Amino acid sequence: MLIDGHGRTVNYLRVSVTERCNFRCQYCMPEKPFSWVPKENLLSFEELFLFMRVAIDEGVTKIRITGGEPLLREDLDSFIKMIHDYKPDIDLALTTNAYLLPQTAQRLKDAGLKRLNISLDSLKPAVAHQIAQKDVLDQVLKGIDKALEVGLGVKINMVPLKGINDDEILDIMHYCKERQIKVRFIEYMENAHASQAIEGMHGREILEKVKEKYTIKALGREGASPSFNYYIEELDYEFGLIDPHKHDFCENCNRIRLTAEGNLIPCLYFDEAMSIAESVKSGDIEAAADVLAQVLKDKPKENRWSEFDPNSEDISTRAFYETGG
Ligand code: SAM
Numbered sequence: 001m002l003i004d005g006h007g008r009t010v011n012y013l014r015v016s017v018t019e020r021c022n023f024r025c026q027y028c029m030p031e032k033p034f035s036w037v038p039k040e041n042l043l044s045f046e047e048l049f050l051f052m053r054v055a056i057d058e059g060v061t062k063i064r065i066t067g068g069e070p071l072l073r074e075d076l077d078s079f080i081k082m083i084h085d086y087k088p089d090i091d092l093a094l095t096t097n098a099y100l101l102p103q104t105a106q107r108l109k110d111a112g113l114k115r116l117n118i119s120l121d122s123l124k125p126a127v128a129h130q131i132a133q134k135d136v137l138d139q140v141l142k143g144i145d146k147a148l149e150v151g152l153g154v155k156i157n158m159v160p161l162k163g164i165n166d167d168e169i170l171d172i173m174h175y176c177k178e179r180q181i182k183v184r185f186i187e188y189m190e191n192a193h194a195s196q197a198i199e200g201m202h203g204r205e206i207l208e209k210v211k212e213k214y215t216i217k218a219l220g221r222e223g224a225s226p227s228f229n230y231y232i233e234e235l236d237y238e239f240g241l242i243d244p245h246k247h248d249f250c251e252n253c254n255r256i257r258l259t260a261e262g263n264l265i266p267c268l269y270f271d272e273a274m275s276i277a278e279s280v281k282s283g284d285i286e287a288a289a290d291v292l293a294q295v296l297k298d299k300p301k302e303n304r305w306s307e308f309d310p311n312s313e314d315i316s317t318r319a320f321y322e323t324g325g
């Protein structure tokens with residue numbers, strides 16, 4: 001079992017397979033041109049898997065593949081199969097913008113993928129274009145339909161932004177209710193890479209929008225999930241709110257993150273990381289296990305989004321497109 005320096009059990013590993021993306025979401029990617037990590041610096045699937053085996057053997061029971069856009073990485077289904085074949089009962093999920101799902105969903109399902117979290121920030125073509133900085137909506141909706149058609153579990157993630165998509169909270173919820181899938185509204189997490197022009201909605205403001213039409217009942221957090229669940233009686237529907245600005249958010253944190261370059265990251269907010277690249281390249285499993293133990297020991301108690309001050313220069317410099325959210 002993996003226990004961190006604050007006594008929390010860590011059983012969830014998020015693996016980013018690329019920082020590259022076919023979208024440029026305003027809350028995630030810089031507006032100015034920037035260069036990608038050279039492809040030769042990325043770990044191969046075999047190298048990533050070597051570390052993942054160590055983590056699985058030590059107690060990880062849930063793995064999420066993310067990015068950047070993970071479906072940009074060639075032969076992703078072979079990586080999924082590698083993990084699935086090693087431990088078929090592992091809770092294996094993927095987070096995607098859905099753009100490439102129409103042509104990949106069936107292969108992902110066949111390889112052993114169980115669930116998808118899909119980002120859907122708007123149902124209006126122009127607003128989706130404004131956020132992703134590309135005309136994406138039609139293809140994203142087709143991707144969601146395909147995922148449901150092949151029998152993958154689907155949850156939707158929406159990041160509500162003031163003056164951009166804050167009038168679509170109920171529309172997205174109704175879209176999800178119709179398809180019997182869960183939506184989770186995610187508070188925008190301020191970071192140095194996002195457009196400085198955007199302002200996220202606080203969890204309480206998101207709930208106010210829902211309460212304008214419906215009665216909601218707080219259900220609480222589900223295990224170590226970051227999502228706080230609510231129930232709408234009139235719709236007989238449950239939705240989630242991911243609210244990292246709240247003080248209790250980190251209490252049950254059960255996750256660590258591995259980047260495509262092999263950096264093991266204990267917390268989404270902070271810059272700290274330790275590399276497992278050399279150890280997996282040389283096949284030194286013991287060295288990889290030592291890095292894992294050190295990262296767990298050093299895992300911070302909590303993030304600092306709860307203290308965020310818009311007038312301060314003190315902002316997380318961790319890039320979501322690198323860590324995978
Ligand atoms: N490209 C995939 C996608 O968009 O689903 C996976 C990677 S993306 C970084 C993972 C999740 O992080 C998405 O749900 C996205 O909405 C969320 N995200 C990115 N930047 C964020 C931010 N600044 N605040 C809150 N959520 C963010």
Ligand code: SF4
Pocket residue numbers: 021022023024025028029067068069097119320321
């Ligand atoms: Fe790409 Fe996902 Fe970031 Fe959007 S949120 S830019 S889709 S990595």
